[in-house]
Amino acid sequence: MVFRVDRRVRFADVDAAGIVFYPRYFEMINACIEDWFEAGLGYGFDAMIVKGHHAVPLANIEVDFKAPSRLDDELAFKLVVNEVGRSSFKLTIKAWHEDEVRMIARAVLVYIDAEKHAPERIPEILRAKMLTFQEVT
Amino acid sequence: MVFRVDRRVRFADVDAAGIVFYPRYFEMINACIEDWFEAGLGYGFDAMIVKGHHAVPLANIEVDFKAPSRLDDELAFKLVVNEVGRSSFKLTIKAWHEDEVRMIARAVLVYIDAEKHAPERIPEILRAKMLTFQEVT
Amino acid sequence: MVFRVDRRVRFADVDAAGIVFYPRYFEMINACIEDWFEAGLGYGFDAMIVKGHHAVPLANIEVDFKAPSRLDDELAFKLVVNEVGRSSFKLTIKAWHEDEVRMIARAVLVYIDAEKHAPERIPEILRAKMLTFQEVT
Amino acid sequence: MVFRVDRRVRFADVDAAGIVFYPRYFEMINACIEDWFEAGLGYGFDAMIVKGHHAVPLANIEVDFKAPSRLDDELAFKLVVNEVGRSSFKLTIKAWHEDEVRMIARAVLVYIDAEKHAPERIPEILRAKMLTFQEVT
Numbered sequence: 001m002v003f004r005v006d007r008r009v010r011f012a013d014v015d016a017a018g019i020v021f022y023p024r025y026f027e028m029i030n031a032c033i034e035d036w037f038e039a040g041l042g043y044g045f046d047a048m049i050v051k052g053h054h055a056v057p058l059a060n061i062e063v064d065f066k067a068p069s070r071l072d073d074e075l076a077f078k079l080v081v082n083e084v085g086r087s088s089f090k091l092t093i094k095a096w097h098e099d100e101v102r103m104i105a106r107a108v109l110v111y112i113d114a115e116k117h118a119p120e121r122i123p124e125i126l127r128a129k130m131l132t133f134q135e136v137t
Numbered sequence: 138m139v140f141r142v143d144r145r146v147r148f149a150d151v152d153a154a155g156i157v158f159y160p161r162y163f164e165m166i167n168a169c170i171e172d173w174f175e176a177g178l179g180y181g182f183d184a185m186i187v188k189g190h191h192a193v194p195l196a197n198i199e200v201d202f203k204a205p206s207r208l209d210d211e212l213a214f215k216l217v218v219n220e221v222g223r224s225s226f227k228l229t230i231k232a233w234h235e236d237e238v239r240m241i242a243r244a245v246l247v248y249i250d251a252e253k254h255a256p257e258r259i260p261e262i263l264r265a266k267m268l269t270f271q272e273v274t
Numbered sequence: 275m276v277f278r279v280d281r282r283v284r285f286a287d288v289d290a291a292g293i294v295f296y297p298r299y300f301e302m303i304n305a306c307i308e309d310w311f312e313a314g315l316g317y318g319f320d321a322m323i324v325k326g327h328h329a330v331p332l333a334n335i336e337v338d339f340k341a342p343s344r345l346d347d348e349l350a351f352k353l354v355v356n357e358v359g360r361s362s363f364k365l366t367i368k369a370w371h372e373d374e375v376r377m378i379a380r381a382v383l384v385y386i387d388a389e390k391h392a393p394e395r396i397p398e399i400l401r402a403k404m405l406t407f408q409e410v411t
Numbered sequence: 412m413v414f415r416v417d418r419r420v421r422f423a424d425v426d427a428a429g430i431v432f433y434p435r436y437f438e439m440i441n442a443c444i445e446d447w448f449e450a451g452l453g454y455g456f457d458a459m460i461v462k463g464h465h466a467v468p469l470a471n472i473e474v475d476f477k478a479p480s481r482l483d484d485e486l487a488f489k490l491v492v493n494e495v496g497r498s499s500f501k502l503t504i505k506a507w508h509e510d511e512v513r514m515i516a517r518a519v520l521v522y523i524d525a526e527k528h529a530p531e532r533i534p535e536i537l538r539a540k541m542l543t544f545q546e547v548t
Contacts, residue, residue, distance in 0.1 A: 010305055010308060011304065011305075011308050011319045011323070011426065011427065011432075012301050012304060012305065012426075012432065012434070014426070014427045015422065015423075015425070015426075015427070016186060016187055016422065016425045016426070016427065016429050016482065017186055017192050017251050018324060018427050019194070021167075021422075021423065022163060022167070022194070022195050022198075023160050023161070023163035023164040023167060023423070024160070026159060026160035026163045027160040027286050030158075030159070030160060030285065030286060031284055031285075031286065034284060034285050044346065045285045045345065045346075046344075046345045046346045049153060049154055049285070050153055050292060050344075050345055055154050057156070057159070057202065057205065058159050058200075058202050059201070059202055060199070060200065060201050060202070061159075061198075061199070061200050062197070062198070062199040062200075063195075063197065063198050063199075064196070064197050065194065065195050065196055065197070068194065068254060070320075070324075071319065071320045071324055071427065072318065072319075072320045114154050117156075117205060147442055147445060148289065148290065148295075148441065148442075148445050148456045148460070149289075149295065149297070149438050149441060149442065151289070151290045152285065152286075152288070152289075152290070153285065153288045153289070153290065153292050153345065155290050155461060158285075158286065160286070164423050167422065167423060168421055168422075168423065171421060171422050181483065182422045182482065182483075183481075183482045183483045186422070187429060187481075187482055207457075207461075208290065208456065208457045208461055209455065209456075209457045290460060290461055291460055291466050291525050293468070293528075295441075296437060296441070296468075296469050296472075297434050297435070297437035297438040297441060298434070300433060300434035300437045301434040304432075304433070304434060323427060323428055324427055329428050331430070331433070331476065331479065332433050332474075332476050333475070333476055334473070334474065334475050334476070335433075335472075335473070335474050336471070336472070336473040336474075337469075337471065337472050337473075338470070338471050339468065339469050339470055339471070342468065342528060388428050391479060
């Protein structure tokens with residue numbers, strides 16, 4: 001299963017050269033993961049982070065910027081799960097504009113106890129949900 | 138030679154969990170590269186992008202987040218050049234807090250004609266300046 | 275007629291105290307005005323600013339923050355026009371959460387030639403569209 | 412006494428029209444107040460908000476944008492206190508570029524218990540410090 005969020009490039013996203021300022025892509029990536037936790041996994045950031053004192057910080061991210069995006073471009077962010085370990089998991093997020101890939105992000109996140117800032121075993125129910133988004137390749 | 142910029146973690150940088158919100162790290166990375174172009178290479182973004190119609194978009198970036206940063210942490214961003222090709226160049230930027238590495242970014246940027254959005258040969262004078270920041274390893 | 279945009283408070287919007295970081299409200303206000311230009315007035319920022327070399331910078335804004343907003347709060351931004359002058363216009367934007375007003379912004383914007391950065395007469399067709407959003411009080 | 416912070420306009424601050432995107436001004440205003448609390452009042456946001464569970468949210472702000480700011484402009488933010496009440500206080504912050512005022516902000520902030528989100532009497536020691544920045548006019 002692929003998780004998809006649509007996001008249009010807004011004025012706040014573009015720089016003086018008229019293209020998306022890349023730190024804004026990371027906000028879009030973060031928002032995609034946030035939406036996936038809520039709508040895809042049923043465990044929103046308010047429940048997890050604010051009330052539950054857990055978090056899923058990035059351990060590593062690699063991003064390829066394939067082509068620039070401009071004001072008003074409609075982007076489709078598509079997220080799949082590559083791997084779910086004990087406390088970490090790997091995602092691939094691609095941003096498409098029509099049939100062109102604009103950006104490919106490969107991210108490793110870690111499920112942690114936010115108080116101790118220490119990795120914790122991903123709960124079974126969460127792992128099972130994550131695996132429904134795994135892409136078999 | 139290493140290019141260094143000091144940057145303190147401000148309230149705007151931290152999230153509800155009290156640690157740096159990672160899209161803000163990419164703004165810091167961008168600001169470090171911007172400062173390097175100006176103070177290190179003598180070719181500021183105003184001269185290059187706004188007046189000169191060239192740009193240096195990211196083609197690829199890989200970032201390791203080693204440890205979280207909190208409000209008021211003093212970070213030292215240290216930039217070195219790994220390689221300078223025909224139109225692209227590779228940088229490594231590490232963010233240190235005292236003797237702890239918080240973040241390591243490896244980035245590939247491309248020198249382009251911003252109007253055509255096409256790669257262009259890095260001018261010799263710029264290449265020579267870049268190479269003074271090359272780290273021999 | 276009232277122009278309305280719904281916007282949910284996302285993780286990127288909240289600060290270390292768990293409430294909306296106020297500079298983010300101004301991004302939301304800007305996005306509301308951007309959406310109004312496009313969907314309400316039929317003159318989007320890409321047509322106006324990027325291709326048309328006009329802009330509508332803020333001359334003045336006054337904002338009352340009535341109550342804090344938190345992660346996942348659904349906000350409804352409601353925009354009305356108060357007055358349309360020769361080159362400037364006044365708007366009121368209120369952010370509601372259910373039946374509670376969270377924020378009231380009163381803004382004066384100026385229609386300008388972006389190249390000269392000089393005020394220009396609002397075109398009649400644009401003025402007529404703006405007046406359809408005028409609130410009679 | 413006037414509290415002053417210098418801040419240069421960076422690439423991240425400007426929009427597609429090449430001028431400061433106004434939500435970024437509010438980040439600069441916030442950073443100025445944050446620096447004033449720390450360097451001017453000796454009560455930094457980490458001590459007050461993160462460790463002390465108090466906060467100083469904006470109740471009201473009015474901003475006049477006098478002239479646009481562009482990439483690399485050096486801005487001097489100058490803050491004075493207008494009034495200190497029981498739990499609220501009024502500030503004026505002006506952003507200067509050389510001898511031109513670019514922006515004037517008048518802000519009312521409230522000292523609150525962040526847990527209850529309720530106004531609290533400003534501690535005497537803090538009030539006394541604030542009053543050293545009062546401008547007699």
